[in-house]
Amino acid sequence: VTKSANKHDQLTEWVHTYSDSLYQWAYHKTLHHETALDLVQETFLAATHGFDSFRGESSAKTWLFRILNHKITDYYRSSYYKKSTLREQIDENTGDAIVSSMFTQNGDWHASGPMGHTSDDDLSADNPAFVALLTRCMDDLPAKWRQAVTARYLTDQDPKIICQELGITPSNYWQILHRAKLLLKKCITGARNP
Amino acid sequence: MNKMMRLLFYPCRKATELVEKRHLTRLRPTESLRLRAHVTMCRSCARYAHESEVFDKALSGLTQQPPDAPALSAAEKNQLIDTLKQSG
Numbered sequence: 001v002t003k004s005a006n007k008h009d010q011l012t013e014w015v016h017t018y019s020d021s022l023y024q025w026a027y028h029k030t031l032h033h034e035t036a037l038d039l040v041q042e043t044f045l046a047a048t049h050g051f052d053s054f055r056g057e058s059s060a061k062t063w064l065f066r067i068l069n070h071k072i073t074d075y076y077r078s079s080y081y082k083k084s085t086l087r088e089q090i091d092e093n094t095g096d097a098i099v100s101s102m103f104t105q106n107g108d109w110h111a112s113g114p115m116g117h118t119s120d121d122d123l124s125a126d127n128p129a130f131v132a133l134l135t136r137c138m139d140d141l142p143a144k145w146r147q148a149v150t151a152r153y154l155t156d157q158d159p160k161i162i163c164q165e166l167g168i169t170p171s172n173y174w175q176i177l178h179r180a181k182l183l184l185k186k187c188i189t190g191a192r193n194p
Numbered sequence: 195m196n197k198m199m200r201l202l203f204y205p206c207r208k209a210t211e212l213v214e215k216r217h218l219t220r221l222r223p224t225e226s227l228r229l230r231a232h233v234t235m236c237r238s239c240a241r242y243a244h245e246s247e248v249f250d251k252a253l254s255g256l257t258q259q260p261p262d263a264p265a266l267s268a269a270e271k272n273q274l275i276d277t278l279k280q281s282g
Contacts, residue, residue, distance in 0.1 A: 016271065123245065181214065
């Protein structure tokens, strides 16, 4: 058995054993199927190229997750990530403009704004239709805002690291959360009351 | 909100921003008081605070349990394996 065949057998086995949990983690971090799939592929490609440097000091799982976490960080820093906001998502300036349009100059809710009209029965984390709608609305957020929202639920990240990754200050952080929630509110109410 | 109330209370935009700040960090005592006063009087902002919590709950559920696609399909795995073989 050649060394290269060995390597491929090992990687194939790792794909079968770990790709689901790697994918779940990547999805959890990005809330986006194709991005998560790409990140998993990049992780295994890096593992293929760096195979000789894996000495079994840590488990293969730990090693692969470490690579994946680097890839996730790279992804959020990359220009691809910044450009990828173009497809369906709106950019931050547009997001700011929409948020401003929800308030008067004095900072009160616009009377014509999307207020009320949602029933409490529908608006529940236990309602699958609501959760599905919320997920769709998340996809429309500027990518950085979406990341700011999702980063909070990740157990391994303290707010300092989230701010570093996003290149923002703590006060930026809750301002972004605020704007993101306002867009979600508008998106959800708009979908319900067309 | 009318003019006099505006002197006493935050505008809605500021109040709802503080709702988010409160999730992340301790508010200053004055912020906390003024926010509570605002939300007590302002149904729209109370509504925002409620919705914000529902969003958080729903999204935290999502991140813990990916919907629909918790795993890669067999086809996606095989394609991944092929890609790795081609890459050397």
